[in-house]
Amino acid sequence: MPGSPGVYRMLDAKGEALYVGKARNLKKRVTSYTQLVRLPERLRRMVALTVAMEIVTTHTEVEALLLEANLIKRLKPRYNILLRDDKSFPWLMLTGDHPYPQLAKHRGAQARKGDYFGPFASAWAVNQSVQTLQRVFLLRTCADTVFANRTRPCLLYQIKRCSAPCTGLIGGADYAVLAEQAKAFLAGKSGALQKELAGAMQAASDRLDFEQAAAIRDRIKGLTVMQGSDVINPASLAEADIIAVHQEAGQACVQVFFIRGGRNNGNRSFYPANTSGDEPGT
Incomplete structure (x- = not known):
């Protein structure tokens, strides 16, 4: 068993997944299941039913986290208790009932109109995704009530994590383009998006709008970092x-x-x- 990050699956006699988990160190994590006296009764029953184990190694713990979420969603293992109620898992939500969509973490029933991406394995994973997407797409994360009562841009605008639609610093059409770009990225179309941004940067440079070109360049850099960190x-x-x-x-x-x-x-x-x-x- 390697000591690297990865995802492990515990399988029963029929080859069906009993449990899917991730680990920073697979060897240490799997070894803990051999110490039966320290395990609660539920886990002892799971170990007793396990006849085989499969592992997939990853480069980082974050990659293991994403792969674990995908496997749990697809396999629905019986001992992953949280997936018995899919509402317990956090999702990334881009609202669709407001002229300026909000990017936010969401739990519970998906009753609000919008686009949902996930589920994620932890709230930490969603929060990290929100922070990264803010840098690239400049979407608002504030609640609608806060948005309606703003009279001047907040700190997120000053640190270039929001385009400040609350005070009219970006128009509805331009903001809608940002929202569509975020959807495309979350749908896996990052290559086409990067080409689109490169074309927009060149167009801004050609018309001597170097400030706009620099802003798009920074977005491309952020997008490149996001792509480079996901090497699954x-x-x-x-x-x-x-x-x-x-x-x-x-x-x-x-x-x-x-x-x-x-x-x-x-x-x-x-x-x-x-x-x-x-x-x-x-």
Whole structure:
């Protein structure tokens, strides 16, 4: 078991996932399950039902966090108690019932009109995403009541994390463009968005609006940082099934990874029978 960050799955006799978890150090985390006397009864039952374990290593703990959320959402393991009530997981919400959409963390029923992205595995992951998206897309995070009563820009405008629509420093049409760009990024279309921003920066430079060009340049830098920190998948990989085969001692394992919308939705293992005389290519 490696000592690197990653995600582990505990499987029952039917090969179904009992539990999905992430760890900064897989070896230490998995070893803790062998100390049965320290585990509560619920976890002891889970360990007793576990007959196999699968792991996926990642570069960082943040990547493990994102992959864990995708796997829990897809597999719905019985011992991941929180997913029995999907409302317990935090989501990223971009409201759709206001002329200037608000970017916010959301829990509970998705009754408000808008776009929801997630679920995320923790509130920390959502908060980090909100802070990063603020730098790139300059969307407001204040509540509607605060927005309606502002008379001058807040500190977020001063530190370049908001475009201050509350005081009219950006028009509705321009703000709508920012909101659509944020949706495109969260939908996995970051490559097209970066090209769009590069074109806008060049256009601003051509008309000698260097202040606007510099602002767009800073947004491109922020977008590049966001893309560079997410190395689970290559940036150009949007939709793919990645297949890997390993054969040893007359047995074979086939791993299939599912990439959808630029996101890693996890993997599935297959153990084909009667493969002792076959080559991986067959």
